[in-house]
Amino acid sequence: MIHAMNHFTVIAEDLEKTLAFYVGVLGLQPGPRPDLGFAGAWLYAGGQPILHILGDRPVPPGRAGVIDHMAFSARGLRDVKGKLDALGLKYDLRQQRGAGTWQLFCLDPSGAKVELDFDPSEVS
Secondary structure (H helix, E strand, O other), rough: OOOOOOOEEEEOOHHHHHHHHHHOOEEEEEEEEOOOOOEEEEEEEOOOOEEEOOOOOOOOOOOOOOOOOOEEEEOOHHHHHHHHHOOOEEEEEOOOOOOOEEEEEEEOOOOOOEEEEEEHHHHH
């Protein structure tokens, strides 16, 4: 029945900081969003809206809820690391055993865990 992932939705404690992180640091693109009657944004990759941001509700206690993290396939490991370093944002970088995929884990401004997966050929 399921044939693809449609999108993730995150609650933003600060909508502008959250947009700056996902657009300015991670390179997603803001795009069209229907008038849903509340603050928020839709962010796109490859022409598809893959991340919905809610800007009208409080972040729940414990922040993560039952979903541990969201993962994205990415390119430009060195550039992403440079942006995170320049902003003083913490991250954990590891290379997956066997496949060799580079996995970079960080938190968005509201505390959602984000995984970025890079091809093994990228240089850390």
